[in-house]
Amino acid sequence: MSKRIVVDPVTRIEGHLRIDVEVDGGKVQKAWSSGQMFRGIETILLGRDPRDAWLFTQRFCGVCTTVHAIASVRAVENALKLEVPLNAQYIRNLIVMAHAMHDHIVHFYQLSALDWVDVVSALKADPARASALAESLSPWPKNGRLELAAVRDKVQGFVEAGQLGIFTNGYWGHPAMKLPPEVNLLAVSHYLQALEYQRKVNQIVAILGGKTPNIQNLAVGGVANAINLDNEATLNMNKLYMVKDILDEIGTFIEQVYFPDVCAIAGMYPEWLGYGAGVTNYLAVPDLPLDTRGRKFDLPGGTIFEGDLASVKQIRTFDDWYFKRNVTESIAHAWYDGQWSKHPFEEETVPRYTGFEDSRKYSWVKAPRFQGKVMQVGPLAQVLVGYAVGHEPTRRWTDKTLQTAGAVAKAEATPAVLHSTLGRHAARMIRACVLSELARKHWALLAANIGKGDTAIFNQPVFPDGEQRGFGFHEAPRGVLSHWIVIRDGKIANYQAVVPSTWNAGPRDEKDQPGPYEASLVGNPVANPELPLEVLRTIHSFDPCIACAVHTLDPGGREIARVRAL
Amino acid sequence: MLTPGEVRVLGLGNVLMGDDALGPWVIEELLANWEFPQGVCVLDVGTPGLDLTPYLADADTVILIDTVKADGAPGTIHSYSSEELLARPGGPRLSPHDPGLTDALLALDLVGCAPREILLFGVVPGMVARGIGLTPAVRTAVVQAAARVVERLSCLGFPPRPRPRPACVSPWWERPAAADSAELPV
Numbered sequence: 001m002s003k004r005i006v007v008d009p010v011t012r013i014e015g016h017l018r019i020d021v022e023v024d025g026g027k028v029q030k031a032w033s034s035g036q037m038f039r040g041i042e043t044i045l046l047g048r049d050p051r052d053a054w055l056f057t058q059r060f061c062g063v064c065t066t067v068h069a070i071a072s073v074r075a076v077e078n079a080l081k082l083e084v085p086l087n088a089q090y091i092r093n094l095i096v097m098a099h100a101m102h103d104h105i106v107h108f109y110q111l112s113a114l115d116w117v118d119v120v121s122a123l124k125a126d127p128a129r130a131s132a133l134a135e136s137l138s139p140w141p142k143n144g145r146l147e148l149a150a151v152r153d154k155v156q157g158f159v160e161a162g163q164l165g166i167f168t169n170g171y172w173g174h175p176a177m178k179l180p181p182e183v184n185l186l187a188v189s190h191y192l193q194a195l196e197y198q199r200k201v202n203q204i205v206a207i208l209g210g211k212t213p214n215i216q217n218l219a220v221g222g223v224a225n226a227i228n229l230d231n232e233a234t235l236n237m238n239k240l241y242m243v244k245d246i247l248d249e250i251g252t253f254i255e256q257v258y259f260p261d262v263c264a265i266a267g268m269y270p271e272w273l274g275y276g277a278g279v280t281n282y283l284a285v286p287d288l289p290l291d292t293r294g295r296k297f298d299l300p301g302g303t304i305f306e307g308d309l310a311s312v313k314q315i316r317t318f319d320d321w322y323f324k325r326n327v328t329e330s331i332a333h334a335w336y337d338g339q340w341s342k343h344p345f346e347e348e349t350v351p352r353y354t355g356f357e358d359s360r361k362y363s364w365v366k367a368p369r370f371q372g373k374v375m376q377v378g379p380l381a382q383v384l385v386g387y388a389v390g391h392e393p394t395r396r397w398t399d400k401t402l403q404t405a406g407a408v409a410k411a412e413a414t415p416a417v418l419h420s421t422l423g424r425h426a427a428r429m430i431r432a433c434v435l436s437e438l439a440r441k442h443w444a445l446l447a448a449n450i451g452k453g454d455t456a457i458f459n460q461p462v463f464p465d466g467e468q469r470g471f472g473f474h475e476a477p478r479g480v481l482s483h484w485i486v487i488r489d490g491k492i493a494n495y496q497a498v499v500p501s502t503w504n505a506g507p508r509d510e511k512d513q514p515g516p517y518e519a520s521l522v523g524n525p526v527a528n529p530e531l532p533l534e535v536l537r538t539i540h541s542f543d544p545c546i547a548c549a550v551h552t553l554d555p556g557g558r559e560i561a562r563v564r565a566l
Numbered sequence: 567m568l569t570p571g572e573v574r575v576l577g578l579g580n581v582l583m584g585d586d587a588l589g590p591w592v593i594e595e596l597l598a599n600w601e602f603p604q605g606v607c608v609l610d611v612g613t614p615g616l617d618l619t620p621y622l623a624d625a626d627t628v629i630l631i632d633t634v635k636a637d638g639a640p641g642t643i644h645s646y647s648s649e650e651l652l653a654r655p656g657g658p659r660l661s662p663h664d665p666g667l668t669d670a671l672l673a674l675d676l677v678g679c680a681p682r683e684i685l686l687f688g689v690v691p692g693m694v695a696r697g698i699g700l701t702p703a704v705r706t707a708v709v710q711a712a713a714r715v716v717e718r719l720s721c722l723g724f725p726p727r728p729r730p731r732p733a734c735v736s737p738w739w740e741r742p743a744a745a746d747s748a749e750l751p752v
Binding site (some may be wrong): 038106 | 567568580581582609610613614615619620673696697698739741
């Protein structure tokens, strides 16, 4: 008989995700992904000055601040056909890459490692053996026996004091946990170190962006970072070298810690390279512009259908018709008035809540489609497109990952294993490795361009009378983000943000095609319906972020989460 | 840039969600009326979830201002100590927003760079929904909460000085949509 499980975190954050799965024979048969809060924040922008839009969009989401700012200025620039000076492109690119590396590291260590790592098991580890194992995988200097023993003692102390603190949420002792104690100890140690590197990357955004987490240096037409290499108050040599030092440190952490950790986990949980594929149509957009007009990029974008890398079709410019024409959103199963599927320029957002009904409407998230097809977005999409078009750093890091994980698993790993739950984690790590190289490249490009005497940072936007339409996209840490704007007589007449987690977490559409989360859960094993760790593994692998909204603390400790097995 | 050992005053909340803008509002109120001595950092951090961690790390004292789900009429100000904030279990997480203040504090505790002291001024919101603007009771609480922060900083030995000519408190997000906006600072 089938059993229904509902994972419904009722946190201090409103607007969370709810996942329902029907389990039969120890496997998920059907799944529903539901966004539990109405967003529609875009309506706040109507009638405003398009030059201010990025300040507001940056507040859509407290985690994805800069990405909404970037997509917004690009949308207005696209509408005005405004070029952006090279320095401004490079500075934006550096902020974007620093933000993405930060986000990927946090996601893996702080938000999903505990799906795979059993903290309590780490207490049984022999630090000397753990250190020897680490040395065989990586030259990272902080894997010494004494350091690992100190971490073990620290965790032991917390356990004895009855406070597992941050690890309280872990599913330790779960039958699906399989890592040996030594690997668990290494992972816990890196979990702690990741916090330190997360703070370092943040400094780059602060140096270039003026303030964090909400940057202040953007402008439609460029950036507001005055450049004068000899002036303390502007972007100068000293600040540029601070950025470079941090990029080098982060690069080392990504290559010597994040890379081997993901390879080891993928190699030790090889069955999870078989679960969780779901939708194998992929969409990525090009990013890291290398010119002023958005026609040359350092990261490729495009589409792949049915997992066939040979089907890749590239999206090439900031004004690409292939992207512009083919995006729609369906509200067939979302709580909005009507049954339509429309292009973002034509959409309206009229909420109409009717309760959770499996076969009718059950989510506040709309269902975006590309040529009517469900698409998966995110690092996996971007890495597969890069691999398919022969993007050199992507191919190199992907091949290295498959080889290393394959060696741990003692089996051959081909790119096909990437269509999976752990494939998404691997792709995020591959992307971090690629970005860490490209960030250093763009730093050098910026320094060289300034060195040539170019200090231009801004082109003044001019708003003609009448109507202009524009779209701006960004390959954000969670995938394709696009903002769509209609400007009338210099004011915003319509604004839509199609966000990455909408592509992935969206519900079924008018043809009843399930969204990527929903499709990826089908076939997942579930050993214990009361502790649906396996469901969380697959959902976490997408790096969901749909709150985008409110933050009200609940210090009283009321009910904050529930897992219901019905 | 954040400096180790400093006192940080952090406003939390989403300025696009009605009374949830309370935290950022208090920061604007403080910056408009007071000058802060060296060693004090006053910052609107929005709704950072686990990304709050860097803003707590290595601080001596952190004073947080946020809306809270608690008893009392809208505008009521409660204060909470570190112990009160930590005495609360976690739950399964789905998104990077889910781990919040407690998780950030526990993580820093484990690494050994948690702030020495945390104080939260929590205000009961009236209306938290999409839209810009505070309800009258919460707007009144902005001034009261700012006064509590100033008082607390003085007790800690970092008395802010009143600005000779206080600026008008007008956060950018409160600019009316129809009015012509100022040129961006370029």
